[in-house]
Amino acid sequence: MSTAPRLSFLKGHGTENDFVIVPDLDGGLELSAAAVARICDRRAGIGGDGLIRVVRSSAHPEARAMADRAEWFMDYRNSDGSIAEMCGNGVRVFARYLQRAGLAEAGDLAVATRAGVRRIHIAKDAGDAARPGEAMAGPDGPVTVVMGEATLPGPGPEAEITVTVGERSWPARNVNMGNPHAVAFVDDLAQAGDLLAAPAVRPASAYPHGTNVEFVVDRGPRHVAMRVHERGSGETRSCGTGACAVMVAAARRDGADPAVTGHPVTYTVDVPGGRLVISERPDGTVEMTGPAVIVAEGELDPAWLGTDLG
Numbered sequence: 001m002s003t004a005p006r007l008s009f010l011k012g013h014g015t016e017n018d019f020v021i022v023p024d025l026d027g028g029l030e031l032s033a034a035a036v037a038r039i040c041d042r043r044a045g046i047g048g049d050g051l052i053r054v055v056r057s058s059a060h061p062e063a064r065a066m067a068d069r070a071e072w073f074m075d076y077r078n079s080d081g082s083i084a085e086m087c088g089n090g091v092r093v094f095a096r097y098l099q100r101a102g103l104a105e106a107g108d109l110a111v112a113t114r115a116g117v118r119r120i121h122i123a124k125d126a127g128d129a130a131r132p133g134e135a136m137a138g139p140d141g142p143v144t145v146v147m148g149e150a151t152l153p154g155p156g157p158e159a160e161i162t163v164t165v166g167e168r169s170w171p172a173r174n175v176n177m178g179n180p181h182a183v184a185f186v187d188d189l190a191q192a193g194d195l196l197a198a199p200a201v202r203p204a205s206a207y208p209h210g211t212n213v214e215f216v217v218d219r220g221p222r223h224v225a226m227r228v229h230e231r232g233s234g235e236t237r238s239c240g241t242g243a244c245a246v247m248v249a250a251a252r253r254d255g256a257d258p259a260v261t262g263h264p265v266t267y268t269v270d271v272p273g274g275r276l277v278i279s280e281r282p283d284g285t286v287e288m289t290g291p292a293v294i295v296a297e298g299e300l301d302p303a304w305l306g307t308d309l310g
Contacts, residue, residue: 006299009039010097011046014089014143014292016237016273020048021097022300024075027059033081035305040079046300049236051077052090054097063112070112072098078232086115086178088240092143092292095120100294115178119146143292147241149284150248151176157203163213164200165193172201172213173249177286180211180231181245185253189217192227195235214242216250224250225270237273244286247278258282 007029010021020039022029031039031053040048053075057063063073074094076087091111098104099122106124110117123141153159153174161172163184168191172184182201186192192199192215199213210231219225226246228239247267251257256265258280266279276290 006301008297009046009300010294010297011048012093012096012292012294013273014092014238014240015271015276015290017087017089017239017271018048018237019087019090019093020046020051021054021093021294022051023054023097023101025054025056025059027055029053031077033077036077036081037079038305039300040081048079049230049233050079050084050087050090052087052094052097053077054094057112062114066112066117070110070117072103073112076113078230079234080232082232083114084179084232086113086118086241088145088147088177088242088244088288089238089290089292090240091118091120091145092240092288092290093294095122095143095145096292096294113178116148118148120144121146141291142289144287144289145240147177147244147286147288150245150280150286152248152252153206158206160203161206162202163215164202165191173245173252174206175245175248177241177244177248179241180207180209181214181242182207182211183214183216183245183249185216185218185249187217189215189225189227191215192229195227195229198229198231212239212242212245214239214246216246219268219270222256222266223268223270227272238271238276240276240288240290243269243271243276244278244288248280248286251280259284 036051039045055073057067057073060073076084106122121144163172170184172182175181213229216226228242230236264281269276279287
């Protein structure tokens with residue numbers, strides 16, 4: 001029987017985009033890509049669309065420069081173990097963990113990510129509804145994330161994107177939310193296929209490190225639904241940065257660019273795992289509001305991970 005110390009973990013989700021949370025507050029733990037993949041395996045591991053390591057910014061080399069603005073760093077990994085810049089649903093779950101652990105209170109806080117510092121608002125009570133979409137309160141109430149500004153390339157090859165599934169192809173919008181997205185509007189979400197393999201995206205030069213791909217249909221005025229293939233994870237039940245990219249792409253398509261109109265715009269984005277509310281301000285700032293839930297906690301046996309754990 002192993003005498004190695006066991007490692008704490010939690011399981012959480014945001015609109016059913018689920019994560020394994022590993023608290024490593026002082027940055028003493030090293031998880032290899034193979035370890036992350038084993039933990040996220042849905043049959044042989046705990047299972048998750050990704051893994052979130054919770055580290056003090058001052059203790060992580062990629063976050064030390066942000067430590068004066070954000071105490072905590074979200075070290076996010078895709079389910080295949082690859083490193084990702086940012087995860088919108090993940091950062092809400094990250095904030096919920098901090099609240100649950102007594103490391104942050106309801107209200108406003110900042111979290112460091114590889115895409116920069118993200119400002120977050122955790123709903124306090126039923127009267128604290130200053131953010132779009134805040135209808136519930138308490139530990140399972142909504143969390144709003146200031147996602148920063150979307151980046152869209154100017155005219156040229158990087159803006160002329162095509163997404164292909166089987167024999168069907170669609171023009172797509174290149175939107176970067178700290179991580180890359182290709183957004184394609186389709187007639188039926190079933191046209192995306194099973195999304196087990198990554199859809200073909202051209203030109204490849206537009207996404208040198210791969211991309212997330214969203215397929216979108218209209219549900220009503222300022223209301224869309226989407227499916228997503230997440231880079232490094234396959235199809236997931238939700239993607240927060242993807243929902244933001246979809247909202248931005250839809251607003252541009254609909255002639256509702258806040259920078260042009262001078263008015264903020266809000267879209268409801270349905271994902272297989274629930275609903276997100278996305279707003280964009282005239283200054284380009286994008287906000288996302290949605291649920292964040294911790295469902296379980298336990299211990300991970302490092303002997304099971306073996307040499308994949310450092």
